[in-house]
Amino acid sequence: MTLSPSLQANPRLADWLRFVPGMVEVRSGKVELGQGVLTALAQIAAEELDVPVHRIRMVPADTGLSPDEGYTAGSMSVQHSGAAIQVVCAEVRALCVATVAAGWAVPADALTVQDGQIHGPGGRVTSYWDLAGDALLDQPASGAVLVKASADYRIVGTDVPRLDLPGKFTGRARFVHDVTPGELRYGRVVRPPGRSALLTSVDTAATLAMPGVVTVVHDGGFLGVVADREEVAVRAAERLRQDATWERQPVLPDEDQLSGFLVEAPSETATLAEHGESPSGAVRSLHATYHRPYLAHASIGPSSATARTDGTHLEVWSHSQGVHFLRRELAKVLGLRVEDVTVRHVEGAGCYGHNGADDAAMDAALLALAVPGSPVQVVWSRADELGWAPYGPGAVVRLSAEVGADGSVLSWRHEIWGSGHLGRPGFTPVPGFLAASHRKGGVPIRTAPEAPLEFGGGAGRNAVPGYDFPAYQVVNHDLREMPLRTSSLRSLGAHVNVFAAESFIDELAAEAGRDPVEYRLAQLGDPRARAVVTAAAERAGWTRWSTSDSTGHGIGYARYKNSGAYCAVVAEVEAVEEVRVRRLVIAVDAGLIINPDGAVNQIEGGAIQATSWTLKERVRFDRFAVTSQDWESYPILRFSEVPAVEVELLPGNGNPPLGVGEAAQGPTAAAIANAVYDALAVRVRSLPLTPEQIVAAMPG
Amino acid sequence: MAEEKTLTVNGQRRAFTTEDDTPLLYVLRNHLGLKGTRFGCGLGLCGACLVLADGRTVYSCDTPVWSVADKEVTTVEGLSAPDRPHPVARALIAGQAAQCGYCMSGIVVAAAELLAGNDDPTEDEVRAALDRNLCRCGAHNRVVRSVLAAAAELRERQ
Numbered sequence: 001m002t003l004s005p006s007l008q009a010n011p012r013l014a015d016w017l018r019f020v021p022g023m024v025e026v027r028s029g030k031v032e033l034g035q036g037v038l039t040a041l042a043q044i045a046a047e048e049l050d051v052p053v054h055r056i057r058m059v060p061a062d063t064g065l066s067p068d069e070g071y072t073a074g075s076m077s078v079q080h081s082g083a084a085i086q087v088v089c090a091e092v093r094a095l096c097v098a099t100v101a102a103g104w105a106v107p108a109d110a111l112t113v114q115d116g117q118i119h120g121p122g123g124r125v126t127s128y129w130d131l132a133g134d135a136l137l138d139q140p141a142s143g144a145v146l147v148k149a150s151a152d153y154r155i156v157g158t159d160v161p162r163l164d165l166p167g168k169f170t171g172r173a174r175f176v177h178d179v180t181p182g183e184l185r186y187g188r189v190v191r192p193p194g195r196s197a198l199l200t201s202v203d204t205a206a207t208l209a210m211p212g213v214v215t216v217v218h219d220g221g222f223l224g225v226v227a228d229r230e231e232v233a234v235r236a237a238e239r240l241r242q243d244a245t246w247e248r249q250p251v252l253p254d255e256d257q258l259s260g261f262l263v264e265a266p267s268e269t270a271t272l273a274e275h276g277e278s279p280s281g282a283v284r285s286l287h288a289t290y291h292r293p294y295l296a297h298a299s300i301g302p303s304s305a306t307a308r309t310d311g312t313h314l315e316v317w318s319h320s321q322g323v324h325f326l327r328r329e330l331a332k333v334l335g336l337r338v339e340d341v342t343v344r345h346v347e348g349a350g351c352y353g354h355n356g357a358d359d360a361a362m363d364a365a366l367l368a369l370a371v372p373g374s375p376v377q378v379v380w381s382r383a384d385e386l387g388w389a390p391y392g393p394g395a396v397v398r399l400s401a402e403v404g405a406d407g408s409v410l411s412w413r414h415e416i417w418g419s420g421h422l423g424r425p426g427f428t429p430v431p432g433f434l435a436a437s438h439r440k441g442g443v444p445i446r447t448a449p450e451a452p453l454e455f456g457g458g459a460g461r462n463a464v465p466g467y468d469f470p471a472y473q474v475v476n477h478d479l480r481e482m483p484l485r486t487s488s489l490r491s492l493g494a495h496v497n498v499f500a501a502e503s504f505i506d507e508l509a510a511e512a513g514r515d516p517v518e519y520r521l522a523q524l525g526d527p528r529a530r531a532v533v534t535a536a537a538e539r540a541g542w543t544r545w546s547t548s549d550s551t552g553h554g555i556g557y558a559r560y561k562n563s564g565a566y567c568a569v570v571a572e573v574e575a576v577e578e579v580r581v582r583r584l585v586i587a588v589d590a591g592l593i594i595n596p597d598g599a600v601n602q603i604e605g606g607a608i609q610a611t612s613w614t615l616k617e618r619v620r621f622d623r624f625a626v627t628s629q630d631w632e633s634y635p636i637l638r639f640s641e642v643p644a645v646e647v648e649l650l651p652g653n654g655n656p657p658l659g660v661g662e663a664a665q666g667p668t669a670a671a672i673a674n675a676v677y678d679a680l681a682v683r684v685r686s687l688p689l690t691p692e693q694i695v696a697a698m699p700g
Numbered sequence: 701m702a703e704e705k706t707l708t709v710n711g712q713r714r715a716f717t718t719e720d721d722t723p724l725l726y727v728l729r730n731h732l733g734l735k736g737t738r739f740g741c742g743l744g745l746c747g748a749c750l751v752l753a754d755g756r757t758v759y760s761c762d763t764p765v766w767s768v769a770d771k772e773v774t775t776v777e778g779l780s781a782p783d784r785p786h787p788v789a790r791a792l793i794a795g796q797a798a799q800c801g802y803c804m805s806g807i808v809v810a811a812a813e814l815l816a817g818n819d820d821p822t823e824d825e826v827r828a829a830l831d832r833n834l835c836r837c838g839a840h841n842r843v844v845r846s847v848l849a850a851a852a853e854l855r856e857r858q
Contacts, residue, residue: 033800034798034799034800034801034802034837035799036799159796161793161796162796162798164801165792165793165796165798165801166785166793168798168801168802168804168805169780169785169788169789169792169793169798169801169804169808170736170776170777170779170780170782170785170786170789170808171734171735171736171737171775171776171777171779171780171805171808172736172777172782173736173801174735175738175802177735177738177739178729178735184730186730211702212702229718229726229730230726230729230730231718231719231722231723231726298836299800299802299836300738300740300746300748300800300802300803300834300835300836301738301739301740301748301800301802302739302740347800348800348802349800349802349803349836350799350800350802350836350837351800352836379739381742382740382741382742382743382745382746597796598796601796601799601839601842602799604838604839604841604842605799605837605838605839606838607838608838608840608841609836609837609838630741630743630745631741631743631745631746631834632745636834636836638831638834639826639827639828639830639831639833639835639840639843639844640824640827640828640831642827642838642840642841644841645841
């Protein structure tokens with residue numbers, strides 16, 4: 001059997017698993033982002049080892065201990081880390097059983113394992129903990145041991161409660177903001193007042209004279225303070241901000257003309273996919289252009305990190321999605337040896353992609369280097385979190401189709417304009433840290449080239465149609481320069497691509513006078529795709545719906561990345577003064593589900609977040625700087641605005657597990673836009689669906 | 701100027717040294733080691749930092765410490781004994797009502813205030829009471845169901 005990529009890169013069993021008294025420590029390279037992955041991975045480990053979940057302790061990723069599994073991203077954790085842990089645990093169980101069988105001179109199949117106790121004939125019993133020394137596990141995984149058949153699962157596939165949640169409701173859980181490895185110093189960074197700003201002078205005397213200020217760090221355009229109390233650090237940073245003079249340039253585009261800017265800015269054009277030739281019989285050609293603004297991650301907790309150096313070794317506590325990448329990139333940028341940097345993962349607030357975590361780690365490292373021996377904790381301000389973390393790219397999508405006499409698509413073209421979705425440290429052509437770009441000699445961060453579609457793509461994610469169109473072409477225009485720094489935000493290009501494509505499908509159905517569900521099913525051959533569309537429509541009562549004044553329903557469908565989970569969403573909206581989503585009905589086929597309630601939680605959350613993006617969110621800026629820096633200028637969905645959400649998980653039917661965290665983003669956006677059209681007969685092609693944008697979309 | 705002060709937190713009189721206008725949040729988190737109260741925005745706009753002062757919610761991030769000098773402050777830690785979670789916390793655990801959980805300290809505090817004054821709220825009343833609390837992961841509906849379940853449990857106890 002082929003080993004998973006994670007296991008090929010880290011084959012030694014002992015790197016993944018260790019027996020400690022009464023417990024099994026499992027080390028994944030994947031990190032908890034609030035998605036519940038460590039609980040799901042613990043279930044997989046417990047299943048194969050035949051121990052209850054409470055005997056599994058998931059060790060937070062640490063570059064000194066944990067296998068390198070790259071970034072925790074792309075809804076791949078269960079596929080990659082889960083597959084590795086499954087094989088490792090099955091092999092460890094088999095090794096232990098074989099060792100005992102040899103010692104007792106009985107056949108291995110005469111032994112059973114229960115709660116880690118190994119039982120043999122005649123009532124003989126021993127346990128993992130009695131025999132599994134590190135020596136036994138000091139060997140590579142062979143891939144030769146069969147994992148359990150899914151029919152034998154007792155723990156996988158059940159609603160095991162999240163291991164990490166109880167402490168989060170009683171104030172006892174510890175986040176990265178709470179790390180205290182000794183007497184803390186508190187760091188704050190003073191960011192430039194614009195995207196292109198030159199620090200012409202700074203007077204640090206008044207700041208340094210404040211009682212409690214330890215030092216000021218000034219390196220090119222990077223300005224920071226370290227103080228012995230947090231309240232002093234906050235005040236000192238404001239003092240320093242007042243005493244700094246910058247020359248700033250109006251380098252940002254006109255926000256009101258963003259879609260025009262994106263299409264006209266210099267870009268690299270590439271054909272991402274091409275298929276078939278348009279058959280004859282086209283009777284009409286249609287096209288439409290869609291737009292998404294920049295979106296912020298907007299976690300409730302801002303980015304934070306703590307760092308400490310003893311003069312040689314740098315330790316960093318971070319909520320990074322990739323501790324090994326962060327370690328290597330910090331070492332490179334700071335001129336340290338990789339072995340002299342340790343990065344330990346500590347949970348941050350919800351992570352929806354490449355946020356400011358890695359940047360905060362760099363900030364903390366720079367400040368810690370100025371005060372050797374003391375741990376320095378950096379917490380970003382809300383303004384910096386909304387104003388300086390990477391954004392999900394703004395984009396324009398232009399779709400065109402040739403249709404036959406019955407309205408069916410004969411050829412389809414999907415064209416994208418926007419900046420890159422991969423700005424993570426370790427992938428960028430220049431150092432991928434905000435502070436590195438502001439330091440002396442720093443250069444603006446650029447994203448990596450568009451990822452190939454076989455890895456899910458970035459801007460091109462879900463741009464290839466999932467329908468059985470005879471011919472299609474996908475073209476991407478990758479902006480050469482980013483006006484605003486962009487990187488990976490939950491679902492990457494899938495949100496805008498599915499919003500656009502599934503809106504356009506609805507427009508084509510309406511042109512043909514056909515029902516949106518029937519029109520989709522008529523061109524959708526994949527039975528799993530048909531099943532989710534049908535299930536969502538049935539559960540929502542699609543055919544029984546009667547549109548009343550100002551209400552509407554709409555559907556959106558996609559298979560995430562064209563290779564992940566299948567998801568269909570039916571939205572019901574009410575559009576009076578503003579759009580209110582009343583209900584979302586969602587059907588998902590994600591193959592084998594490790595933890596059904598956890599999967600439903602992820603899908604619900606994704607759909608609610610996508611509702612927020614779709615109805616409300618837009619990064620605001622003037623020609624100099626981002627201006628949406630608080631929750632009033634960057635509003636997100638509130639409790640009273642959240643729709644009812646119903647999720648139906650379709651049976652796995654023996655199919656392998658597919659991640660669920662990002663599947664609902666695109667279909668939810670499209671379903672809401674289509675429901676707004678159903679309610680108002682207005683096709684809004686620019687997000688967010690605010691009253692102003694709806695009015696702007698009204699015909700003449 | 702920093703000077704020694706005292707404050708009643710979770711039933712105990714605690715001493716610390718800071719300036720009068722220091723936000724209550726930093727006193728709780730750093731001077732008193734009560735890390736359960738979270739920094740979210742520093743502007744009283746997200747609810748992550750909510751605590752109770754004489755039973756009423758306040759945003760600890762923009763409440764100067766002098767203004768609560770003679771009040772009883774209760775943090776999320778004070779609502780739940782280690783072996784006996786607050787009914788709201790217990791219901792949230794049962795409802796698996798979080799993803800990252802960062803906003804939950806403030807939500808527990810806001811919900812505790814609501815139920816202290818109204819043990820039979822409607823769903824709309826729960827949503828209205830929690831409207832000052834932002835959640836980015838989308839756990840809202842689970843939270844609302846859990847708070848309603850906690851209210852039902854409180855009524856049964858009486």
